Amino acid sequence: MKKYEIAVLPGDGIGKEVVPPALEVLQTVADIHGGFQFEFTEFPWSCDYYAEHGKMLPDDGLEILKGFEGIFLGAVGNPKIIPDHVSLWGLLIKIRREFEQVINIRPAKFFKGLRSPLLNPSDFDLIVVRENSEGEYSEVGGRIHKGENEMAIQNAIFTRIGSERAMRFAFELAKKRRGHVTSATKSNGIFHSMPFWDEVFSDVKADYPDIKTDAYHIDALAAFFVTRPQIFDVIVASNLFGDILTDIGGAIMGSIGIAPAANINLNGKYPSMFEPVHGSAPDIYGKNIANPIGQIWTAKMMLDHFGYDEAGKLLLDAIGDSIKSGHITRDIGGQLSTREAADAIINNFKKRAN
Incomplete structure (x- = not known):
């Protein structure tokens, strides 16, 4: 045993x-x-x-x-x-x-008998795969000066290895579920890291032709978690985006x-x-x-x-x-x-x- x-x-x-x-x-x-x-x-x-x-x-x-x-x-x-x-x-x-x-x-799903704040929860059942080692939560940066000239710099670190392994995990998970992966991005506003994230996602999805994909900017994606969470299966996201989305996931479940x-x-x-x-x-x-x-x-x-x-x-x-x-x-x-x-x-x- x-x-x-x-x-x-x-x-x-x-x-x-x-x-x-x-x-x-x-x-x-x-x-x-x-x-x-x-x-x-x-x-x-x-x-x-x-x-x-x-x-x-x-x-x-x-x-x-x-x-x-x-x-x-x-x-x-x-x-x-x-x-x-x-x-x-x-x-x-x-x-x-x-x-x-x-x-x-982190999964989120609708439970019958649980009071979701959504008017029509529509039996959503989703799971967020969050990159957990780098991204916006890197320790790279620092602070300088004091008083009114004080400055803080926080560097977001995105590696191909880190991004790709999170994405491949998401695709492999989708194969066991409903066959759909959504990428959380913000390449229209974050100049370097998110276009890089999009490029890696495009490379990875080519290896999974049977998996359907979407990509949404994080602001729209957060809104869709509230307005139509039932459309999602597996969502892959950077460290910060995944953290935020999963709290929304808990909220729409009811707690x-x-x-x-x-x-x-x-x-x-x-x-x-x-x-x-x-x-x-x-x-x-x-x-x-x-x-x-x-x-x-x-x-x-x-x-x-x-x-x-x-x-x-x-x-x-x-x-x-x-x-x-x-x-x-x-x-x-x-x-x-x-x-x-x-x-x-x-x-x-x-x-x-x-």
């Missing part, structure tokens, strides 16, 4: 509340499915850890994580302790960069609290990392009302990554069953606690699996 050793980082705020039930869901899936099992090792690296040690993780933290087959992250951030950019770059982004997690994927994400390492040297899109939500931490769906859907993405697509589909269906029946937390129209909502998903998974 295959055993997967998973490093668990509940992190901050509601991450500490939604990760434990999500682990129970994963264990239930493994027990029922058979053929694999999980072994979870938890680490307390977080803003609280920073308050005590002056760092988000120990000096050998990455060396420790390197030995695991996956990383299951809850949430990062507590601005009462340290600024968000310090906590993120000290843990989440540090892991993404140093573990070469060059692809970030960013249900949106999942996966940070994928392609070369096999390091583990991939799975995390919900939502933040640590310190304002509701400790109230047992945090929505666990984002964390549990993230668990589904980890199952997919390990090749257990059937189990992952059953889990997503169980999430849909819970939403449709109203067995959800108050933030999305239900009355359940975090624990009760997770239990509902577990029960629905058991029904579907039997």
Whole structure:
């Protein structure tokens, strides 16, 4: 039986509340499915850890994580302790960069029973493939001078290797879905990087003649996410554009609290990392009302990554069953606690699996 050793980082705020039930869901899936099992090792690296040690993780933290087959992250951030950019770059982004997690994927879909802010959601089901290692989020740049003459320069870095591998990942994903890839660009306004992005996209799509393609400028694309999200299948985007689009994806579903994400390492040297899109939500931490769906859907993405697509589909269906029946937390129209909502998903998974 295959055993997967998973490093668990509940992190901050509601991450500490939604990760434990999500682990129970994963264990239930493994027990029922058979053929694999999980072994979870938890680490307390977080803003609280920073308050005590002056760092988000120990000096050998990455060396420790390197030995695991996956990383299951809850949430990062507590601005009462340290600024968000310090906590993120000290843990989440540090892991993404140093573990070469060059692809970030985030789905969004319409769930019956979930109140979307859209008048007519039209059963959308899309996934954004976000380049995760460079682009607008590069560390190249700097600041000079002080006072009224102070200047900040932020350089966006686009490489052919980085752009092409994100695009090829998107095309390969589209082959398993509905056969359509949309490129997010802005070549009418950004002079160098976006025309380059368009050129690489044109080169890559030539290798996939059976996949239909479109390209939209990011401003129009963001609008189409709201007005006609049902036209999209797979969207490939740069680091910043992908980040923005996926928050819109969460919003049109009805809550960013249900949106999942996966940070994928392609070369096999390091583990991939799975995390919900939502933040640590310190304002509701400790109230047992945090929505666990984002964390549990993230668990589904980890199952997919390990090749257990059937189990992952059953889990997503169980999430849909819970939403449709109203067995959800108050933030999305239900009355359940975090624990009760997770239990509902577990029960629905058991029904579907039997």
